[in-house]
Amino acid sequence: MRTRVTDMFGIELPIFAFSHCRDVVAAVSRAGGMGVLGALYFTPEELETELSWIDAHVDGKPYGVDVVMPASYEGADFPPEELVGRLQAMIPDGHRSFVEKLLASHGVPALSGDADAGKVLLGWTDATARPQVEVALRHPIALLANALGPPPADVVEQAHAGGVQVAALASTPRHALKQVEVGVDVVVAQGTEAGGHTGEISTMVLIPQVVDAVDVPVLAAGGIGNGRQMAAGMALGAEGVWTGSLWLTVEEADTPEMAKRRILAATSRDTVRSRSWTGKPARLLKNEWTDAWESEGSPGTLPMPLQFMLVSDALRRIGRSDAAELATFPAGQVIGLTNQVRSTKDVVFGLVEEYADAVERLSRLTDG
Numbered sequence: 001m002r003t004r005v006t007d008m009f010g011i012e013l014p015i016f017a018f019s020h021c022r023d024v025v026a027a028v029s030r031a032g033g034m035g036v037l038g039a040l041y042f043t044p045e046e047l048e049t050e051l052s053w054i055d056a057h058v059d060g061k062p063y064g065v066d067v068v069m070p071a072s073y074e075g076a077d078f079p080p081e082e083l084v085g086r087l088q089a090m091i092p093d094g095h096r097s098f099v100e101k102l103l104a105s106h107g108v109p110a111l112s113g114d115a116d117a118g119k120v121l122l123g124w125t126d127a128t129a130r131p132q133v134e135v136a137l138r139h140p141i142a143l144l145a146n147a148l149g150p151p152p153a154d155v156v157e158q159a160h161a162g163g164v165q166v167a168a169l170a171s172t173p174r175h176a177l178k179q180v181e182v183g184v185d186v187v188v189a190q191g192t193e194a195g196g197h198t199g200e201i202s203t204m205v206l207i208p209q210v211v212d213a214v215d216v217p218v219l220a221a222g223g224i225g226n227g228r229q230m231a232a233g234m235a236l237g238a239e240g241v242w243t244g245s246l247w248l249t250v251e252e253a254d255t256p257e258m259a260k261r262r263i264l265a266a267t268s269r270d271t272v273r274s275r276s277w278t279g280k281p282a283r284l285l286k287n288e289w290t291d292a293w294e295s296e297g298s299p300g301t302l303p304m305p306l307q308f309m310l311v312s313d314a315l316r317r318i319g320r321s322d323a324a325e326l327a328t329f330p331a332g333q334v335i336g337l338t339n340q341v342r343s344t345k346d347v348v349f350g351l352v353e354e355y356a357d358a359v360e361r362l363s364r365l366t367d368g
């Protein structure tokens with residue numbers, strides 16, 4: 001398969017896989033696509049370890065790194081050394097007690113002696129993402145991607161100076177235009193059905209609008225779980241696909257067991273767009289956690305990054321408890337299609353085979 005993105009990155013398949021799991025990233029790149037590691041949860045030191053591992057396991061194939069530098073968030077103008085303290089002070093007591101009561105009502109215990117307690121804010125701000133960018137650019141990455149808005153122009157310049165292409169996620173044609181203005185090379189047009197932070201427009205409606213708005217190649221994201229959906233994305237004008245939820249249940253994925261089980265059993269109705277994780281709308285597994293934030297007693301969510309600071313310890317406590325009904329996780333509507341565990345390589349090859357079948361079927365329609 002050949003498009004502008006396969007030429008740009010020297011890859012065989014225009015299949016991009018976002019994952020927080022290094023094994024998945026390396027396996028997708030080795031299979032001919034492009035694995036992209038989500039840096040969000042890693043400290044710069046941890047990211048260094050992950051990327052060194054990928055370098056050693058990717059057989060020289062290209063891979064990427066994704067950071068989250070939101071265009072807007074509370075405290076964006078605070079000096080970095082005061083950021084955490086000033087933001088912590090902005091979280092109302094009523095919100096803290098709502099979270100504690102919710103956990104208590106589900107029997108979630110406190111964490112004792114947890115080294116990670118208080119490890120908040122990672123990657124959700126410009127100040128915390130920049131050190132990740134520095135680490136990433138010291139590795140032979142082919143792509144730097146940014147979520148939640150156009151990356152800062154100086155970061156784009158820095159990446160380009162190192163021969164690294166830049167991608168950014170867009171959920172409207174206006175976002176896409178802003179990204180191209182700062183020099184982004186590839187736009188990932190992501191529809192509302194996607195897992196994680198997401199806009200309101202569906203993939204089917206969004207892709208042609210973004211393709212028509214920009215000259216750079218567009219990747220279709222949101223709801224791509226099989227080769228027929230890939231063919232649809234390409235038919236809409238995309239030059240490749242960018243996938244996320246699909247990789248949560250592959251053999252290599254380090255997704256928490258509780259979330260993996262729910263995702264395998266889920267239908268496409270089991271996700272919801274909610275601010276209860278980070279303060280910005282993100283598609284998550286729908287459960288008693290997401291319901292509680294919409295309930296009558298809810299104090300409402302806080303803006304980014306305060307909401308994640310408020311809930312990150314709580315989410316860790318839930319993860320280590322038996323309260324599966326509260327365990328939330330980013331996941332897209334396409335989880336309704338993922339109901340068996342397969343190897344990453346099988347999933348990549350399955351996408352390609354089914355894509356080829358779909359294209360052939362369509363061409364037979366016109367031949368006839």
Ligand SMILES: Cc1cc2nc3c(=O)[nH]c(=O)nc-3n(C[C@H](O)[C@H](O)[C@H](O)COP(=O)(O)O)c2cc1C
Pocket residue numbers: 018038039040066067068145146147148169190193194195196197221222223224242243244245246329330331332333334
């Ligand atoms: C668990 C999970 C976490 C995500 N975290 C990020 C992130 O940190 N940065 C980012 O750019 N996109 C993130 N996304 C969105 C993906 O990059 C991708 O656009 C999306 O998953 C595509 O839609 P799909 O889930 O329907 O495949 C995440 C998606 C999932 C499922």
